[in-house]
Amino acid sequence: MEAFLHQVLSGLATGGIYASLALALVMIYQSTHFINFAQGEMAMFSTYLAWTMINAGMSWWLAFVLTILLSFVIGMLIERILIRPVEQAPVLTVIIVFIGLLVILNSVAGWIYTYTIKSFPSPFPAEPVFGGLMSAHELGAIGVTLVVLILLYVFFQFTPLGLAMRAVAQNPVSSRLVGIRVGWMLALGWGLAAAIGAVAGMMIAPIVYLDPTMMSGVLLYAFAAALLGGIDSPGGAVVGGFLVGVLENVMGAFVIGTELKLTVALIVIIAVLLVRPSGLFGRVIVSRV
Amino acid sequence: MDASVRGCLAIPARGRMMAALLEVSRLQAGYGAFSVLHGISFAVQDGGITALLGANGAGKTTTLRAVCGMVKAAGSVVLAGAQIAGRSTEDIVRRGVAHVPDGRGTFLHLTTEENLRLGAYTRRDRADVAGDLERCYTYFPRLEERRAQQAGTLSGGEQQMLAIARALMLRPRLLLLDEPSFGLAPLVVQEIFRIMQRIRQEQQVGILLVEQNASLALEVADHAYLLETGRVVLGGRADEVGRNEAVRKSYLGY
Numbered sequence: 444m445e446a447f448l449h450q451v452l453s454g455l456a457t458g459g460i461y462a463s464l465a466l467a468l469v470m471i472y473q474s475t476h477f478i479n480f481a482q483g484e485m486a487m488f489s490t491y492l493a494w495t496m497i498n499a500g501m502s503w504w505l506a507f508v509l510t511i512l513l514s515f516v517i518g519m520l521i522e523r524i525l526i527r528p529v530e531q532a533p534v535l536t537v538i539i540v541f542i543g544l545l546v547i548l549n550s551v552a553g554w555i556y557t558y559t560i561k562s563f564p565s566p567f568p569a570e571p572v573f574g575g576l577m578s579a580h581e582l583g584a585i586g587v588t589l590v591v592l593i594l595l596y597v598f599f600q601f602t603p604l605g606l607a608m609r610a611v612a613q614n615p616v617s618s619r620l621v622g623i624r625v626g627w628m629l630a631l632g633w634g635l636a637a638a639i640g641a642v643a644g645m646m647i648a649p650i651v652y653l654d655p656t657m658m659s660g661v662l663l664y665a666f667a668a669a670l671l672g673g674i675d676s677p678g679g680a681v682v683g684g685f686l687v688g689v690l691e692n693v694m695g696a697f698v699i700g701t702e703l704k705l706t707v708a709l710i711v712i713i714a715v716l717l718v719r720p721s722g723l724f725g726r727v728i729v730s731r732v
Numbered sequence: 733m734d735a736s737v738r739g740c741l742a743i744p745a746r747g748r749m750m751a752a753l754l755e756v757s758r759l760q761a762g763y764g765a766f767s768v769l770h771g772i773s774f775a776v777q778d779g780g781i782t783a784l785l786g787a788n789g790a791g792k793t794t795t796l797r798a799v800c801g802m803v804k805a806a807g808s809v810v811l812a813g814a815q816i817a818g819r820s821t822e823d824i825v826r827r828g829v830a831h832v833p834d835g836r837g838t839f840l841h842l843t844t845e846e847n848l849r850l851g852a853y854t855r856r857d858r859a860d861v862a863g864d865l866e867r868c869y870t871y872f873p874r875l876e877e878r879r880a881q882q883a884g885t886l887s888g889g890e891q892q893m894l895a896i897a898r899a900l901m902l903r904p905r906l907l908l909l910d911e912p913s914f915g916l917a918p919l920v921v922q923e924i925f926r927i928m929q930r931i932r933q934e935q936q937v938g939i940l941l942v943e944q945n946a947s948l949a950l951e952v953a954d955h956a957y958l959l960e961t962g963r964v965v966l967g968g969r970a971d972e973v974g975r976n977e978a979v980r981k982s983y984l985g986y
């Protein structure tokens with residue numbers, strides 16, 4: 444029983460990270476209607492930025508905050524420079540741009556930092572908590588994730604800017620008619636997604652270590668989480684993230700073994716697409732013909 | 733255009749009509765290579781209602797879209813003395829032009845109140861916004877009953893009220909209304925037009941009204957223009973336009 448509880452708790456910790464990244468995917472999906480394949484590499488790159496700052500002697504939390512701000516700016520720049528020109532382009536063009544971004548970020552990270560695996564420090568103490576049930580880092584990661592989620596919820600639900608971003612996601616034409624600068628809202632969405640991804644990267648890096656491909660598995664779980672919750676539902680993405688995290692850990696420990704853990708994500712993706720394409724909380728779009 | 737029609741055209745003469753809130757001249761617009769408006773001119777007085785009449789495809793909706801920068805247009809659009817042609821929709825809205833679009837443009841998955849708050853998005857006077865919200869609810873009590881409800885669950889008439897109220901939340905100088913009677917029951921239409929006149933009296937707002945129901949439009953408007961395939965073929969004071977033989981036969985049906 445204790446082993447099971449241990450797996451569930453540690454699943455919640457990684458699940459929170461999947462949830463953040465899934466949320467970043469949903470945010471970009473809502474404004475562009477595409478899955479940002481480069482979301483994971485963007486997060487990886489942010490984590491390297493944090494690593495550079497920490498190595499230069501900066502305190503962990505200062506590096507954390509600076510990385511979030513810097514990632515926000517980089518995310519906005521990516522939207523302005525790379526995504527804006529292909530806004531009206533066919534689906535394939537946009538996907539190629541996303542994949543290009545993925546490859547570029549991956550190569551640039553490898554070029555600057557080499558492909559050698561690096562350790563990334565955790566800001567939390569090394570001792571386990573709750574009588575060894577989970578590590579302090581896992582507990583801390585859950586805490587950080589929850590803070591991020593609450594901040595985002597407050598932002599979207601209770602601020603005029605958050606309301607404007609929700610408006611743009613569902614009706615850009617009407618948004619212009621009430622004076623919202625739609626282009627800037629899309630850029631803001633990319634900035635926020637990049638910032639959330641940065642948090643996810645810095646929380647997962649002490650667990651999976653730092654290398655240019657560190658996020659590929661994590662992104663796959665985030666895809667599964669976003670689809671499970673419903674790709675157009677931010678709340679769903681969060682629930683999906685925690686579900687996938689727990690499922691992955693419990694299945695890995697007791698059913699299929701750690702080697703096949705990633706398969707869980709793929710099975711979830713396929714099962715959702717087959718059985719309930721709109722996800723648990725997604726909007727079922729019915730069109731009259 | 734023939735000479736008999738030219739007689740009652742009310743294209744504003746320079747220097748005389750200083751009160752015009754909106755002056756449109758030689759406006760051309762279209763979609764891609766397809767041209768819809770071929771140089772139309774008309775005016776909306778400050779605090780007045782100007783109606784654009786015409787059959788389907790005459791260019792009424794395109795005119796509204798051209799005025800607020802939603803389609804590419806050439807020509808002159810002067811709002812309160814400032815040239816706004818060629819500016820972005822967001823900028824034109826910030827100058828006080830509120831558009832109730834064709835199809836109402838409701839934010840379906842937001843609540844009624846969120847829709848209204850979005851109408852005031854560009855305003856910085858937060859305290860007054862709260863007062864205007866209450867005033868919108870006095871114009872349209874039905875919206876207050878549904879304030880926390882998803883706007884997509886509102887009936888067609890309620891969504892039309894919501895669209896007008898959302899536009900009013902901007903405290904516009906110019907209100908563009910695209911077919912407010914479309915698809916609504918006669919009683920609801922009456923209610924909406926009654927409120928429109930009340931708004932005109934209570935707030936100094938000019939209204940440019942596009943309407944297929946010509947008798948209804950001529951009842952509330954002070955000026956009217958008749959569009960045919962992208963040209964103004966008749967224009968002037970609403971009562972004069974209403975007495976025109978051709979308008980009576982083709983649009984009023986008597």
